[in-house]
Amino acid sequence: MLFSSRQRKTIRTKMVPLLASSIVLCITVSLVVVINKIQDTNQNAVLESAASRQADLLRDQINSDINFIGSAANFFQSSTPANWVNFDRFAKEVIKNSDSLISLQWLERVTPDNVEQYVEKQKYSYPDFHIYTISNKKEQSFNGHFGATNVLYVVSDIYPLSHHNLDILGFYSLSTRTQLYIHNINTTRKPNVSDSVTILADTLESIKVNGEMKKVTYLAHSDKEKRGLLIYYPVFTHDTKNMKGIVVGVVDLTVYMNSIIHRSLNGVYSQIKIIDTGLGSTDSPVMYKSKGWDSAKGITLVRKVTLPNRVWLVEFKQSNAKKEQDMWVLVGIALAGFIIAILVYYIVSFQRGEKERIEAQLKIKTKELQFLVERDVLTKLRNRRSFNQYIDKLITTKHAFTLIGIDVDKFKTINDEFGHVFGDQALIHVAQIIPTLLQSDDKFYRLGGDEFCIITKNIETAHLEQMLAAMCLKVNQTILQYKGHETYCSLSIGAAIWREEDDVETIMTRSDNALYESKKKGRNCFSILH
Secondary structure (H helix, E strand, C coil), X not given: CCCCHHHHHHHHHHHHHHHHHHHHXXXXXXXXXXXXXXXXXXXXXXXXXXXXXXXXXXXXXXXHHHHHXXXXXXXHHHCCHHHHHHHHHHHHHHHHCCCCEEEEEEEEEECCCCHHHHHHHHHHHCCCCCCEEEECCEEEECCCCCCCCCCEEEEEEEECCCHHHHCCCCECCCCHHHHHHHHHHHHHCCCEEEEEECCHHHHHHCCEECCXXXXXXXXXXXXXXXXXXXXXXXXXXXXXXXXXEEEEEEEXXXXXXXXXXHHHHCCCCCEEEEEECCCCCCCCCEEEECCCCCCXXXXXXXXXXXXXXXXXXXXXXXCCCCCHHHHHHHHHHHHHHHHHXXXXXXXXXXXXXXXXXXXXXXXXXXXXXXXXXXXXCCCCCECHHHHHHHHHHHHHHCCCCEEEEEEECCHHHHHHHHCHHHHHHHHHHHHHHHHHHCCCCCEEEEEECCEEEEEECCCCHHHHHHHHHHHHHHHXXXXXXXXXXXXXXXXXXXXXXXXXXXXXHXXXXXXXXXXXXXXXXXCCEEEEEC
């Protein structure tokens, strides 16, 4: 079919605007796909980093308690039996310094050779003292038979000396688990950590009748919450051939769990599960599980917490759903691309004959699109995409630089008290002040929320300290005013100076650590990591 010259011109006039607008829409779609990928990558990086930090914090908390119990063991190691009566004074200070230690027990070594002397000594301090164990859910007094080991480890002292704790005096355990722990201690010469257990004082409390011990018919483990953890710390003789005894620290597991839950609910993760893989955990391996764990869907990350004789698996689960802020970024870019496509269509349609003007308009629109890609809409600063490109270039070319992370202190409080519009003004306020303190080749970015970042070629500590101090001071002393409201805001700053072995993730993690140190120091300050 042949078209006349007029028809061909008409077709070109209609097709060119459609083609131009279609190209803009394709660019927009590609841009949304790329930014979506970047957001997913960054979110996964944040999840990985946060999971490792939380697992490390949990391990450090447990190791701290092991060290506290070790200090109590050193008391028995370094003092004579005559001074062991002062155990309560030492234990009081140890427990006071730990949030999770609820009791310290001294299990003294008893053998057939010293059992009579031992009982006589104990009765001097505790007239009702007697040696007993619990078998078949009933109290069994010691009948003089030591069994194959010829050694018992009997609870001889305890702190605090509460009503129920006193009932534990004289108790010894012949359970398979306890004997395995003792055997492992003798073999490795290291402390041991038990699986989650029912605290004996909880069990004894359930068998009291009018405040007096009657008949021990204690509740089974399934009837009492396993909220306890026992840490066995050995005390050896000076020649390390035999154990004098064992200091047992009773730890309240709920403190650990509440601590990690608190950090999770105020941080990245919404669901947590902790699994014990050590000795005795097969009957009840799950130490803690969030209520919605089984029904929750999303990314699951696993971190190991290694203890002296067991390993805990800490699982974190986070929904795959995008953050609202990320969704709004994608919607904003898509909407901007759609609007630009419409504008291009009408520009090309009505100005088809004005070639030069059309080319100029296209250049303007291209620049606007590029601005949307590389700039933050609110503050007009460079955005995370621009940041990623520049830092990748610096790492690749091995140019020395300093990465500075900045958070606006208590930004959520500003939003809650004055509203999000005022919060936006606070971000603009900071974005306008900081550039006045930067050098011409310094790069200033807004990565998202109240998170800003600076990349500077300045790597001299003295110069950095002077610049960061000036930032903290100037922002804190400048009044923020908007529609009758006024307040002051402050910054927490963390800087990491590039090292040759650093990649992007490493230096960003170091910058985050420095920023975390500033927040720990009370905010409105800076920290520098070399």
